[in-house]
Amino acid sequence: MPVDRIVIENCAIATVDAQGTEHASGHVVVAGDRVESVAAGPAPRGLADVARRVDGTGHLLTxxxxxTHHHFYQWLTRGLAQDCNLFDWLTALYPTWARVDEDMVYAAxxxxxxxxxxxxxxxxxxxxxxxxRGAGDLLGAEIRAAREVGVRFTAARGSMDLGASDGGLPPDFAVExxxxxxxxTEEAVDTHHDASFGSMLQIxxxxxxxxxxTTELxxxxxxxxxxxxxxxxxxxxxxxxxEKFCHERFGxxxxxxxxxxGWLGEDVWxxxxxxxxxxxIAAFARTGTGVAHCPSSNARLAAGLARVPDLLAAGVPVGLGVDGTASNESGELHTELRNALLINRLGPHREKALTVRQALRLGTYGGARVLGRQDQIGSIEPGxxxxxxxxxxxxxxxSTIADPVAALVLGAPAPVTLALVGGRPVVEAGRLTAVDEDAVARRARDEARRLARIAAEG
Structure with missing residues (x-):
């Protein structure tokens, strides 16, 4: 059965495949939800069932x-606890976070x-x-939002069962x-997880x-x-x-x-x-355990400098994470390409820490590998x-940066002309295709104010 094709051509292409193949001017043909071909030069003429041609002149295709790491609900508490380390920041914000409900989480x-x-x-x-307790279907709210925006989504069903009265950090009313x-958690897996190749939702x-x-959990x-x-x-x-907590409590x-x-392995990040x-690092490398590197959040909370060059040299899978937007208020991942490179160059490896292409790989193929989907996403390859x-x-x-990958990684945040998920446009000319950005902003603002009011009332 014929499928509609999209042809993107006349653009620079960074495939991020195993060889790091790039084309100064090339094309990609999309057939249905898959990449059909990628090569240098213009697309072949005479392709059948071409529904759309995109002239990518002046663009980079990646x-x-x-x-690989986020906390969506924190969208409602950005800009608070500005001068805290992690433990003080958590202590300051848990009382507010413990008041979230389904409408708030959906908006966030x-x-x-x-x-x-x-x-x-x-x-x-x-x-x-x-x-x-009584907050509604919080995981379902996130899943609904991801479906509406149109992106693939890994929903990590989290949990806490060690409250302050038992020696943990969260207040007792915030734990299960x-x-x-x-x-x-088991119900979430049984209800929502889709293990298929083109899955839009995994748990x-x-x-x-x-x-x-607790150790039991x-x-x-x-x-x-x-x-x-x-x-x-x-x-x-x-x-x-x-580190101190673990040594004191677990030795x-x-x-x-x-x-x-049981928490190291190829199925863990x-x-x-x-x-x-x-x-x-050797233990992570030996077991294939992955890492979500969150450079902006690590800096915001003064957590320290992750040893990303050493992790990569050892063969550890490493991707990038926004982390919660109460500790990375931009909420954007493309800024993490730049920050990963710059922050790691402040460490012992200095200018040799990361290249612009390594940074791009962290944000694409590296992340796919961390999520266990490297055979499906993360590089531009047929199939x-x-x-x-x-x-x-x-x-x-x-316009004055000749190297397009350097322009993307080192330059200002680049506008997105087109973003496809499984061949479907989710961004066109810098705007989302499926949701009204202004309405989303208003809803989030209103829910943030409601959460602040409820938290203030105690």
Whole structure:
């Protein structure tokens, strides 16, 4: 049966394939939801069933960006606790976050997803772990928002069962029981997870962090995920305070503790991983455990500098994450390409830390690998899903940068002329195709004000 084709041509192309193939001027043919071909020069004439031709002159075509760590609900609490480290920031904001409800989470998810999609994200991920009693279907609200915006979505069903009275960081009213968390997580997998090649929705099992969950929840969650064949996600080695907490409570560092609970493996990825020893990096490399690098959030909360060059040299899968927008108020992943490169050059490797092409790979193929979808997305290759972004680089902010990848990574945020998810446009000429951006902004503002009012009332 014939399928409609989209032809994008006359643009620079960074395929981010294994060889790093690039074309100064090339074309891509999309057939249905897949990449049919990619090559230098103009597209062949005489192609059948071409529904659309896009002239990409002055543009760079890349794979869609893949976000590997986020907390959508924090869209409603941006700009607060501005001068705190992680533990103080969490302590300041948990009382507000514990008042979220379904309408708030839906509005926050729409805002988070809209900004990311407009900035080139085609696969989003969220780690939601705050489930106040009677708040409604919070995970369902996020799933509905992702469906409306039109991006692929990995929903990590988070959980916390270690409240302050038991030695954890979150207040008691913000946590679930262990059994309730496990039951709700299993229900989320059974109801929503789609393991198919072109899946738009996958579920991961995601207890929050070593300082907010019990060892029992970690172990049982790992067993649940492996029984169901889904991936595992948590925070790890984010701060020196976390390192101290683990040594005091468990007698070992975060990596060794998590490994003892079954939390290293090719089906696991962890956010941040800032304070990693050589032995920790070796353990991640040996087991294939992935890392979501969140440079802006790490800087905002003074968490430290992740050893990304050393992780990559060891063969550890590394992708990029926005993290929650209460610690990365821009909410955009394409800014993380630049920040990953610049921040890592402040470390011991200096100018050799990362190249612009390594930064682009982190945000595309690296993220796909972290999410276990590297055979489907993350590079422009025949047979892969047509998740593509066309970046405009001939305008005022970029026209004098001859290297298009350098323009994208080092330059100002580039406008997105076209973004495709499975061959379907989600962004056209810098605007979202499926949702009204102004309406999304108004709704999020109203829900943020409602949340602030409820939190102030106690």
């Amino acid at each position: 794979p869609g960006l893949v976000n 998810a729409l805002g988070s997803l809209a900004v990311m999609a407009r900035g080139g994200v085609t696969t989003a991920m969220d780690h939601h772990y705050v489930f106040p 029981t262990t059994d309730a968390a496990l039951a709700a 991961a099992v995601a207890p929050c962090s070593p300082f907010s969950v 970690l172990r049982e969650s790992a067993a649940l995920a492996r029984r169901k064949g889904v991936r595992l996600h948590t925070h790890g080695s984010e701060t020196v305070e976390e 070992t560092g975060p990596t060794a503790y998590l490994e003892s609970a 962890m956010a941040h991983c800032v304070h990693m020893s050589d032995a920790d 892969k899903l047509a998740d593509l972004v066309l970046w405009k680089l001939d305008g005022l902010a970029h």
